[in-house]
Amino acid sequence: MSLLARNLCVRRSGRLLLADVDVEVQPGEVLAVVGPNGAGKSTLLGALAGDLPVDSGWIEMAGQNLQQISLQQRAARRAVVGPPPQMAFDYTVADVVSMGWLHGDRFGSAFAADALNRVLQRCELGALQQRIFMSLSSGERQRVQFAAGWLQIWPTPDDQAPRWLLLDEPTANLDVAHARQMLQLLRNLTADHTGVLVVLHDLDLATRFADRVLLLESGRIAGVGTPDAVMTPERLSAVYGAPVHVEYLPALNRLVVIA
Amino acid sequence: MSAEISTGAAVEPRPRSWHASLPNQRLLLYSGLLIAITLIAISAGAVELNIPGFLLGTVDLSGLQRAVLLELRLPRVLLAGSVGAALAIAGACLQGLFRNPLAEPQLIGVSSGAALGAISMIVFGNQLSIPDYLMPYSLPLAAIIGALIVTSGLYVLACRHGQRNVVGLLLLGIAVNAMSGVGIGLFTWVANDGELRSLTFWTMGSFGGNRWNTVIPAVALIGVALAIVLPTARQLDRLQLGELEAERLGVCLRSLKRRVIFGVAVAVGAGVAVAGTIGFVGLVVPHIARMLAGVRHHYLLPASALLGASLTIGADLGARTLVIPAEMPVGLITSAIGAPFFFWLILRVRSA
Numbered sequence: 283m284s285l286l287a288r289n290l291c292v293r294r295s296g297r298l299l300l301a302d303v304d305v306e307v308q309p310g311e312v313l314a315v316v317g318p319n320g321a322g323k324s325t326l327l328g329a330l331a332g333d334l335p336v337d338s339g340w341i342e343m344a345g346q347n348l349q350q351i352s353l354q355q356r357a358a359r360r361a362v363v364g365p366p367p368q369m370a371f372d373y374t375v376a377d378v379v380s381m382g383w384l385h386g387d388r389f390g391s392a393f394a395a396d397a398l399n400r401v402l403q404r405c406e407l408g409a410l411q412q413r414i415f416m417s418l419s420s421g422e423r424q425r426v427q428f429a430a431g432w433l434q435i436w437p438t439p440d441d442q443a444p445r446w447l448l449l450d451e452p453t454a455n456l457d458v459a460h461a462r463q464m465l466q467l468l469r470n471l472t473a474d475h476t477g478v479l480v481v482l483h484d485l486d487l488a489t490r491f492a493d494r495v496l497l498l499e500s501g502r503i504a505g506v507g508t509p510d511a512v513m514t515p516e517r518l519s520a521v522y523g524a525p526v527h528v529e530y531l532p533a534l535n536r537l538v539v540i541a
Numbered sequence: 542m543s544a545e546i547s548t549g550a551a552v553e554p555r556p557r558s559w560h561a562s563l564p565n566q567r568l569l570l571y572s573g574l575l576i577a578i579t580l581i582a583i584s585a586g587a588v589e590l591n592i593p594g595f596l597l598g599t600v601d602l603s604g605l606q607r608a609v610l611l612e613l614r615l616p617r618v619l620l621a622g623s624v625g626a627a628l629a630i631a632g633a634c635l636q637g638l639f640r641n642p643l644a645e646p647q648l649i650g651v652s653s654g655a656a657l658g659a660i661s662m663i664v665f666g667n668q669l670s671i672p673d674y675l676m677p678y679s680l681p682l683a684a685i686i687g688a689l690i691v692t693s694g695l696y697v698l699a700c701r702h703g704q705r706n707v708v709g710l711l712l713l714g715i716a717v718n719a720m721s722g723v724g725i726g727l728f729t730w731v732a733n734d735g736e737l738r739s740l741t742f743w744t745m746g747s748f749g750g751n752r753w754n755t756v757i758p759a760v761a762l763i764g765v766a767l768a769i770v771l772p773t774a775r776q777l778d779r780l781q782l783g784e785l786e787a788e789r790l791g792v793c794l795r796s797l798k799r800r801v802i803f804g805v806a807v808a809v810g811a812g813v814a815v816a817g818t819i820g821f822v823g824l825v826v827p828h829i830a831r832m833l834a835g836v837r838h839h840y841l842l843p844a845s846a847l848l849g850a851s852l853t854i855g856a857d858l859g860a861r862t863l864v865i866p867a868e869m870p871v872g873l874i875t876s877a878i879g880a881p882f883f884f885w886l887i888l889r890v891r892s893a
């Protein structure tokens with residue numbers, strides 16, 4: 283009952299973007315996908331989200347072939363948080379976040395309002411909820427996007443099945459404190475029977491918050507496993523083509539990656 | 542962001558906040574406005590009718606007044622309201638579909654495509670030997686086909702040249718308008734006066750000269766168009782995040798686009814076939830509705846319909862009462878209101 287891909291190949295205009303990639307995101311874990319620019323991180327996320335046609339391989343979500351699941355059923359099971367959109371009209375933050383609510387009034391409007399309020403509160407967007415989305419800073423918009431994704435997979439009384447959250451560089455525009463808080467929120471989400479796949483550029487954040495790390499290098503897997511196993515200085519330096527320093531800091535009781 | 546674990550299981554009932562119900566109250570308010578303006582519009586005109594008195598039973602209408610009311614005033618006001626609602630909701634839908642605040646049926650050429658379709662039917666229709674009693678339907682049908690071709694063509698082009706190009710859509714609209722303009726001009730010039738209405742009618746619009754036999758098909762088709770587009774509101778909201786994002790939220794883009802394009806074509810085609818092209822209603826009304834109470838489509842679409850109906854009934858009232866016994870083209874009045882608004886909107890979009 284996980285989100286998994288087997289022997290995944292994606293080819294675009296003659297170039298192999300993903301070559302024979304195996305990946306599995308189990309409910310209750312945070313999998314960080316890291317790798318240099320153009321390694322295929324976003325392609326992998328797009329394929330798992332069902333956005334892209336795959337050339338060969340197999341993707342399944344909770345035991346079902348992804349191709350045979352309707353858009354609505356996919357949306358009920360997994361949310362994708364991409365870069366913040368450009369909007370032509372003056373939607374408020376609350377409007378944008380509530381677009382993630384797919385159940386209408388099925389559980390009563392009080393339940394929906396409660397879910398919305400909790401998400402806004404936990405993402406610290408309560409004070410911003412009546413602001414116009416396009417007037418926010420890019421970091422704030424990114425947090426709004428995240429909140430909408432979270433609301434999309436909010437647990438409902440009738441359905442306790444596993445859900446997945448796929449995030450493409452959710453911390454790109456965030457300051458250190460907000461980036462850390464977002465990763466902590468992702469960690470907390472796993473308690474909810476949710477599997478998280480997060481594409482990250484910050485190797486240190488990945489080491490610190492992920493259960494497992496998937497290192498991609500030009501469409502191939504260069505390493506997958508616990509952060510301790512994958513984040514070795516030799517491997518990272520070879521993949522990134524630049525020296526990467528990895529050290530255990532006893533004061534913090536964790537690995538620190540300095541690129 | 543707090544670090545509380547989400548369960549979402551416990552729900553304490555919470556009273557609905559006052560602004561959650563605000564849009565519905567607004568819609569009631571707009572309905573009241575529409576009723577008021579309708580009463581004024583059926584009362585005023587070359588023959589004054591005391592409608593409030595008649596409804597209260599204190600005044601009786603003469604035979605002539607009854608005839609004016611039933612055969613002229615009522616169909617005309619009903620038509621003006623329906624066409625206004627159709628154009629305004631079509632504008633709101635096009636703006637949502639193209640994610641472009643400057644989209645409008647007339648500006649981007651949908652109306653002139655519909656006009657060209659209707660004119661072609663008038664000029665070439667007699668070769669199809671359509672019976673007379675079907676003519677009131679064949680005209681809107683041809684207009685709908687014209688509008689459908691333009692709308693779907695524009696959509697394909699807009700997608701190819703990038704959704705974010707706000708002004709590019711207007712340039713495409715200018716080109717479409719120019720091409721339809723040639724056809725409209727040519728046909729109205731070639732055709733003899735009996736079969737085709739004047740060029741002014743097709744370019745400026747008028748609600749005059751319609752009787753129940755043309756009004757009823759138009760109103761019915763506009764009703765169908767409203768029924769097609771109104772349920773798309775929530776999906777149109779999600780589309781504003783982008784096509785990919787909407788799909789990830791479970792929106793089937795193909796059926797949404799098909800539905801919106803078809804609904805817009807039916808609304809505009811049915812309106813243009815009986816009233817010509819009336820400009821700027823679809824631009825001004827949705828923007829005013831947004832300024833009044835927000836941008837979400839489940840409010841915006843009905844609000845546009847109600848306000849659009851009010852605006853057009855008012856404009857038509859002006860068109861037929863300002864210069865009695867002559868009549869102004871109604872599009873002149875809506876454009877006089879809409880053009881400065883359009884100017885302001887362009888400046889605002891450019892600076893944003």
